[in-house]
Each structure stands twice: as structure tokens, then as C-alpha cells.
Amino acid sequence: MNHKIGRFSRRNSAPSTGLFLWAFALMFLLAALSLLPHVLLGQGLDPAALLKPATNTWPTYNGDYSGRRFSTLNQITASNVNELTLDWVLETRSQSIKSTPLEVNGILYFTAPDNVWAADARTGRVIWHYERTSVGDHIGHRGVGMYGDWLYFTTPDAQLVCLNAKDGSVRWITQLADSKLGYFSTMAPLVVRDHVIAGVSGDVTDIPGYLESLDPATGKLQWRWYTEPKPGEPGSNTWPQTSDAIRHGGGMTWMTGTYDPELNLLYWGIGNPNPVLAGAPRPGDNLFTCSIVALNPDTGKLAWYFQPSPHDVHDWDAVETPVLFDATFDGKPRRLLAQASRNGYFFVLDRTNGEHLVTAPFIQTTWASGVDSRGRPMENPQDDPRPDGALVAPASDGATNWMAPSFDPETGLFYVDARRTFSVFFLTAAGKAEGWAGTDRGLWADSALRAIDYKTGKIVWDHELGNGEDGAGILTTAGGVLFTADNSGNMLALDPATGKTLWHVNLGGGMASSPETFEIDGRQVLLVSARNLVFAFSLPHSQIPGK
Amino acid sequence: MSQMDFCKGKTSKHWIMGAGICIFVSALVGTTLTGYTGRAQANQSASSSAAVERGGQQFASSCGFCHGADATGGRGPDLVRSKLVADDVGGNLIGSVIRNGRPAKGMPAFTMSEQQISDIAAFLHARFLAGVNSRTMGGGDYPLSKLLTGNAAEGKAFFDKAGCAGCHSVTGDLAHVAKKYEPVMLEMRMLYPRGAETPTVTVTLPSGEQVKGELEHLDEFSVALRDSAGWYRSFPRNEVKVEVHDPLAAHQALLSKLTQDDVHNLFAYLETLQ
Numbered sequence: 048m049n050h051k052i053g054r055f056s057r058r059n060s061a062p063s064t065g066l067f068l069w070a071f072a073l074m075f076l077l078a079a080l081s082l083l084p085h086v087l088l089g090q091g092l093d094p095a096a097l098l099k100p101a102t103n104t105w106p107t108y109n110g111d112y113s114g115r116r117f118s119t120l121n122q123i124t125a126s127n128v129n130e131l132t133l134d135w136v137l138e139t140r141s142q143s144i145k146s147t148p149l150e151v152n153g154i155l156y157f158t159a160p161d162n163v164w165a166a167d168a169r170t171g172r173v174i175w176h177y178e179r180t181s182v183g184d185h186i187g188h189r190g191v192g193m194y195g196d197w198l199y200f201t202t203p204d205a206q207l208v209c210l211n212a213k214d215g216s217v218r219w220i221t222q223l224a225d226s227k228l229g230y231f232s233t234m235a236p237l238v239v240r241d242h243v244i245a246g247v248s249g250d251v252t253d254i255p256g257y258l259e260s261l262d263p264a265t266g267k268l269q270w271r272w273y274t275e276p277k278p279g280e281p282g283s284n285t286w287p288q289t290s291d292a293i294r295h296g297g298g299m300t301w302m303t304g305t306y307d308p309e310l311n312l313l314y315w316g317i318g319n320p321n322p323v324l325a326g327a328p329r330p331g332d333n334l335f336t337c338s339i340v341a342l343n344p345d346t347g348k349l350a351w352y353f354q355p356s357p358h359d360v361h362d363w364d365a366v367e368t369p370v371l372f373d374a375t376f377d378g379k380p381r382r383l384l385a386q387a388s389r390n391g392y393f394f395v396l397d398r399t400n401g402e403h404l405v406t407a408p409f410i411q412t413t414w415a416s417g418v419d420s421r422g423r424p425m426e427n428p429q430d431d432p433r434p435d436g437a438l439v440a441p442a443s444d445g446a447t448n449w450m451a452p453s454f455d456p457e458t459g460l461f462y463v464d465a466r467r468t469f470s471v472f473f474l475t476a477a478g479k480a481e482g483w484a485g486t487d488r489g490l491w492a493d494s495a496l497r498a499i500d501y502k503t504g505k506i507v508w509d510h511e512l513g514n515g516e517d518g519a520g521i522l523t524t525a526g527g528v529l530f531t532a533d534n535s536g537n538m539l540a541l542d543p544a545t546g547k548t549l550w551h552v553n554l555g556g557g558m559a560s561s562p563e564t565f566e567i568d569g570r571q572v573l574l575v576s577a578r579n580l581v582f583a584f585s586l587p588h589s590q591i592p593g594k
Numbered sequence: 595m596s597q598m599d600f601c602k603g604k605t606s607k608h609w610i611m612g613a614g615i616c617i618f619v620s621a622l623v624g625t626t627l628t629g630y631t632g633r634a635q636a637n638q639s640a641s642s643s644a645a646v647e648r649g650g651q652q653f654a655s656s657c658g659f660c661h662g663a664d665a666t667g668g669r670g671p672d673l674v675r676s677k678l679v680a681d682d683v684g685g686n687l688i689g690s691v692i693r694n695g696r697p698a699k700g701m702p703a704f705t706m707s708e709q710q711i712s713d714i715a716a717f718l719h720a721r722f723l724a725g726v727n728s729r730t731m732g733g734g735d736y737p738l739s740k741l742l743t744g745n746a747a748e749g750k751a752f753f754d755k756a757g758c759a760g761c762h763s764v765t766g767d768l769a770h771v772a773k774k775y776e777p778v779m780l781e782m783r784m785l786y787p788r789g790a791e792t793p794t795v796t797v798t799l800p801s802g803e804q805v806k807g808e809l810e811h812l813d814e815f816s817v818a819l820r821d822s823a824g825w826y827r828s829f830p831r832n833e834v835k836v837e838v839h840d841p842l843a844a845h846q847a848l849l850s851k852l853t854q855d856d857v858h859n860l861f862a863y864l865e866t867l868q
């Protein structure tokens with residue numbers, strides 16, 4: 048479509064210069080590759096490689112520890128993105144793919160509930176398929192973690208399965224939680240050195256949430272951090288002292304967190320409290336539910352926390368990716384953490400200590416009367432769920448959700464899939480509130496991709512995605528192209544500076560995952576999925592230097 | 595969790611039966627509500643609603659003093675989210691605890707029949723399912739009295755002031771509207787009657803020719819309509835001018851302006867239109 052000159056048109060100023068630059072880049076790349084330590088045996092993944100992921104791999108859920116989902120690859124640019132060509136399609140004949148595939152040494156590893164596939168990244172050919180039928184909630188699955196030659200896969204019955212990446216055979220299976228109590232797990236484990244960090248889900252049976260660290264070799268528990276403090280511990284005074292609400296307070300660890308190797312801190316988003324829509328049985332802020340927490344990955348000890356939704360009663364968990372980047376704030380270089388939270392607010396913190404810097408709404412919400420001195424939105428009590436129904440924006444599905452956000456260091460913008468939704472929240476529990484204690488019924492929804500200035504929280508541009516709740520994540524690249532999808536099955540390539548459409552293709556279904564990119568055989572591959580289809584795109588060989 | 599909405603959960607004292615109906619419906623449509631945990635399935639066949647009711651009475655009189663009549667705990671532990679109860683099938687684990695007691699923890703032994711124990715087990719498993727099914731909400735059986743909290747006169751004043759009469763008439767399209775819809779549905783449709791009206795579109799071609807019809811699809815790249823002859827037609831957005839008329843636009847615009855009082859007053863007014 049419209050491919051007017053983007054920011055990166057300088058790269059294509061003259062063909063001869065372009066070719067020269069490509070040749071130079073390739074030589075540089077080859078030289079850099081030869082310097083990489085050849086510690087890997089076979090096709091595995093050295094955990095140390097996660098610290099500085101190369102451009103030829105996507106070795107963890109977010110591509111790297113920062114959660115930025117920004118790739119330094121720049122073969123695909125604003126000027127040539129409209130020439131992208133389909134390399135292959137893979138159909139899994141499963142439920143919708145919501146996972147981000149890992150790509151390690153030319154092999155993709157991706158999931159749906161109960162299923163893991165390894166596929167050839169060059170051809171889309173399935174190498175092996177692991178299937179394990181289980182009971183439990185099959186709501187979706189985000190992907191696997193990898194350590195050496197081993198993969199880690201969470202299941203609907205809350206088990207952690209360790210597979211040999213070579214052939215998909217099972218090494219061991221260990222229990223994360225008891226599914227009979229209502230636990231399940233959907234997240235992609237995060238590997239940090241010799242820790243496999245795994246979380247649990249389940250918000251209808253008033254069970255406590257936690258995060259675990261397991262030994263990559265044996266699955267033995269290293270530590271478990273409960274998202275509610277024990278009675279008497281710091282934060283426990285944010286729960287009623289005369290009931291056992293704190294022991295049934297929820298706070299699930301649904302999603303994959305991020306990690307700062309220099310500070311040696313894990314950052315994790317924590318789910319909503321239970322009972323979900325009933326606040327009366329649990330007066331107080333209900334720490335550490337709906338919080339962003341910083342934990343030591345070696346001990347599981349809490350370093351600091353920030354709570355986007357104190358005393359939540361709308362299912363607005365704070366599990367959306369805590370994105371890490373270093374940038375100036377008020378003229379000073381800072382180590383920042385940003386989250387576009389499900390409650391409709393964008394937050395920026397100093398990730399060394401949790402100091403609050405920015406709070407700003409990224410959709411028009413109805414529920415908050417303002418922001419308090421600690422940067423937390425203050426809930427209007429009239430918007431609490433009630434027996435006669437409370438009209439509230441956003442709906443329980445939230446202003447955003449699992450779909451990955453992205454931060455582009457070249458534009459300084461944070462991108463989020465923003466949903467404008469209205470819903471009526473009914474508190475239906477008669478007697479003691481349990482589980483959800485009610486429901487919300489959606490009225491209307493539409494979606495937009497929004498670019499946020501991290502310094503102010505202001506929306507810089509807005510790209511409409513259509514009616515309904517969009518489910519697509521976001522990828523930004525040094526080529527000056529942002530990839531996402533709209534509500535009509537169109538994958539979109541946008542100019543990250545302006546939001547203008549550079550190119551699109553209809554994939555025949557909704558995207559409920561996030562695009563990713565990596566280099567293979569000198570080609571930058573764009574990998575996306577829609578429904579149960581995985582697509583690989585790259586530029587035609589004629590467009591690639593040396594091909 | 596759309597499958598949840600399908601279920602007719604009860605919020606009155608008949609909640610247990612509501613849970614049962616919900617499971618039954620889920621089984622029929624092949625959803626995984628009971629598969630939420632393996633446990634629910636294992637215990638489902640063993641527990642009739644009569645057993646659950648008997649078990650509830652037995653529990654309240656024998657166990658409620660320590661565990662709470664609803665089994666969520668008191669002096670004694672919460673049994674709804676208990677590991678032992680979770681692993682129990684038809685009373686096979688609960689039974690020995692009841693018969694032997696837990697002297698070390700101050701729980702005495704009870705003499706009970708097999709039937710009494712399996713009834714109590716049925717009750718405890720049903721209590722767990724109540725949490726699992728707590729997101730279900732009645733449609734027709736959700737009591738009007740819970741929704742009818744507003745002031746009808748103020749609702750009428752809002753109706754007149756907000757310009758609702760621009761599209762609606764209480765003697766025309768809204769006559770007897772309270773009889774037409776169950777209360778929850780009426781409240782929802784009052785706010786946003788999703789699907790009640792199809793937007794129309796006028797597409798102006800480069801030649802100046804205009805094509806009108808019901809909007810079939812609209813995205814950034816294409817527009818599609820069904821014309822008056824019933825034919826589907828689509829056009830590329832970048833070559834035509836598109837004007838959409840959405841009859842529900844006023845409803846959508848109101849959503850961000852309504853207070854909770856407006857909502858309930860207006861609902862009370864519509865409920866007078868019997």
C-alpha cells in the first residue's frame with residue numbers, strides 16, 4: 048500500500064552504496080560469528096548466550112531478557128517490506144497458537160496447550176511433535192523455555208515437562224501445583240543461569256499464587272515465592288487480620304517475566320486477588336496481587352514492588368510484560384521498567400528500586416478518580432461490581448492483556464495493543480463470596496495500536512485495529528518496521544514513528560500471538576502465526592546481498 | 595470464558611442444583627468446565643443433588659461448628675480448598691478422617707454410616723464446584739429485585755433529556771419492552787443492543803457513482819456491503835470514499851457518559867414498560 052519514504056530511506060539512497068553496505072555488514076557479521084564462543088554441543092542453547100542473544104536466534108519467550116521485543120535486524124526495511132514473500136506455512140491442526148516460538152540453531156520450538164512442536168525454521172517441516180493429554184484449563188499456551196539441550200513446557204494440569212530438544216522425548220515431569228485444587232499453567236518458563244522460573248494460573252477457586260525456581264537438570268525445587276506474604280510478614284497488613292482471606296488471595300503468575308543480569312533482578316507481573324469481583328471480604332491493598340515485583344533469582348527474595356491496581360475488583364491483573372530499557376528521564380540516564388497494565392494505565396518505574404516515575408491512562412477509563420501520591424490509580428467505589436451491575440471501562444479482559452508490547456529504542460516509543468471496552472460487572476454471590484463471585488458481560492469493544500512516549504505517558508500516535516478485542520502482539524525492528532495484526536486477520540507492517548501502514552497481508556484468521564524475527568542463511572525471517580497456522584516470510588533472494 | 599455464560603448458574607439457595615445443571619449442559623456441549631480439574635469429573639457421577647443436600651445438612655450439624663456450615667473453615671481448616679478433599683473420590687479419604695478423627699489436632703471421631711459419609715463427600719465436592727462455577731450468572735432467573743435499584747421517574751427524566759426519543763418511542767418500539775426481555779438482557783440491551791441494527795454504508799466510486807447497502811465488512815483496506823438486490827460487493831478502501839452510518843453510535847457514545855445512577859434509573863424506567 049502506501050510506502051512513502053520512512054525514516055530509514057537513507058539506507059536505500061543508491062543501489063551501489065546499498066550493496067556495498069550489505070557486503071560490509073555481512074563481512075562484519077561473519078567476523079562476529081567467528082568470535083562467538085563455540086561452547087555449544089549439537090544444537091542446544093548455552094544459558095550464557097541468553098545474556099547477549101545473537102540476531103540469528105530467538106532463544107526465549109520475549110526474544111531476550113528485556114521484554115522489549117525489539118530486534119536489531121534491519122534487512123527488512125520500510126522501503127522493501129512490501130516485497131516480503133511467503134517462505135512456508137505450517138498447519139498444526141491444533142487449537143489457536145498463542146505461543147512465541149523459540150528459534151535456536153535453525154529449529155523452532157512452539158506450543159499449544161498439551162502440544163509441543165519442533166520444526167525446521169528453513170522449511171516449516173515438523174521434526175517432532177510431543178503430545179500429552181491432560182485435564183485442566185486449556186485457555187492458551189505461551190511457549191517453552193530452553194536450557195542446553197532441554198526444553199521446559201508447562202501444562203493445563205500444572206506439571207512442568209522437561210523434554211529433550213533433539214527428539215521431544217521426556218526427561219522428567221514434575222508438579223508445579225495440584226490441578227485438583229484448580230491450578231493450571233500456561234506460561235513459557237524463563238531460564239536464568241541455572242534456574243528455570245515457572246509460574247501458575249487459576250483464578251476461580253481462591254488458591255494462593257506463587258512463582259517457582261527449579262533445577263534445570265532435575266526439576267528439583269530451588270525456591271518458591273508466594274504472591275501473598277505469610278501472616279506477620281511485610282505486606283500482610285494489607286489483608287484482613289481476622290479472617291483467612293490472605294491464604295485464599297489468588298495472585299497468579301500467568302506470564303513470563305523479564306530479567307536484568309547486571310542488577311540480578313527478576314521482574315514479574317502478578318495476577319489479581321480472589322475472590323475476583325468481591326472486595327468486601329478482603330479490605331486493604333491485597334499485596335502482592337496486581338503488582339510488579341522485583342525478585343532475586345537465586346533466592347526468590349523480594350527486592351521491591353509497585354502495585355498498579357491496589358485492591359482490584361475487576362480482574363485487572365498486572366501480569367503484562369514488565370519491559371526493561373535504559374533511557375534518559377528528566378535529563379538523567381535511568382534504568383527503567385515500563386508496563387502497559389490491564390487496568391488501562393501505563394507505568395514507568397526505576398527498576399533499580401521501584402521508584403515511580405510516570406502514571407498515565409492509555410485508554411479512556413471510567414473507574415479511577417485520580418492518581419495517588421505513589422502513582423497508583425485510585426478506584427472509584429461506585430465502579431465496584433454490584434448486584435444491579437456497574438458499567439465500567441475497561442471490561443475484565445482489560446485495556447490490554449497477554450499480547451506482547453514492544454519498546455523501540457530508536458523511536459523512544461512504547462507500543463501497546465490497546466482495547467477500548469465497556470462491560471457491566473455483576474456481583475452475584477449470595478452468601479460468602481467465592482471464586483469469581485460474579486461476572487462481567489461485555490457491551491462494546493474496539494482496538495487500536497497506541498504509541499506511548501515513555502517520558503510522559505502521552506499517546507504519540509494511534510492506529511485503529513477495528514471492532515472487537517485485538518489479540519496480536521507487537522515486534523519492532525531496527526529496519527524501521529513495526530509488525531502486528533488487526534482484528535480482520537491482516538498482519539500489518541507499520542512505520543514505528545508515525546503509525547502509517549507500510550504493508551499488509553491477510554493471514555486468514557486472527558493473530559493471538561506475537562510476531563518475531565531472526566536471521567537464517569543470511570536472510571531475515573519474519574515469523575508469525577494466525578489461528579493454528581505458522582507463516583515464515585522473508586525478502587526475495589534478489590533483494591538479499593550475496594544471494 | 596464464553597462456555598461459562600452458557601450455563602444457567604443459580605444465585606439463590608438452589609446454587610448447588612445450578613452447578614449441577616451447568617455441568618450437565620457443559621457435558622452436552624463438550625466444553626471442559628468439569629475438566630477444569632480432574633477431580634470434578636471423578637466425583638460427578640457419584641453425587642446426586644439429593645446427596646449433596648443431605649450431605650449439607652449432615653455437615654452443618656456435625657462439622658459446621660468447627661469447619662463452618664459452608665466448609666470454608668472456622669476453628670478447623672477450610673475443607674473446600676483442602677488437599678485431602680481434592681484427592682477424595684466418593685468419600686474414600688474423607689471417611690477415615692471422620693471415623694478416626696484427628697486427636698492430635700483436636701478433631702474427635704464421629705460415628706457415621708457409609709451413606710452419611712458419601713453424602714458429606716458429595717457436599718464438599720459440590721462446594722468446590724461452586725467456586726469453579728461462580729462466574730456463571732442466571733439469565734431469566736437472575737432476580738429482577740437485584741437489578742431494580744433505580745428511580746423510574748429519574749430514569750424517565752434522563753430518557754427525555756438524553757435524546758433517546760430521537761430514535762425510540764415508549765409507545766412504539768419500546769412498548770412492552772420489559773415483557774420482551776428478561777431483566778439482565780434488558781439492562782444489557784438498554785446499554786448497547788449489540789447486533790440489533792446493522793450499520794449501513796455509502797461507497798462513492800471514483801466515477802461519482804454511489805453504492806449503498808448493509809455493511810458486511812470494514813477494515814483499513816477493504817469495505818464490503820450487501821446491496822438492495824442482495825448481492826455482496828467489495829471495494830478497495832484506497833479507491834473509494836466510505837461513509838458508514840451506525841444506528842448504534844449514540845448508544846456507544848453514551849457508554850462513557852452514563853453514571854451508575856443513570857444506568858439503574860433508566861433500567862427502572864424501562865421496567866415500567868410492561
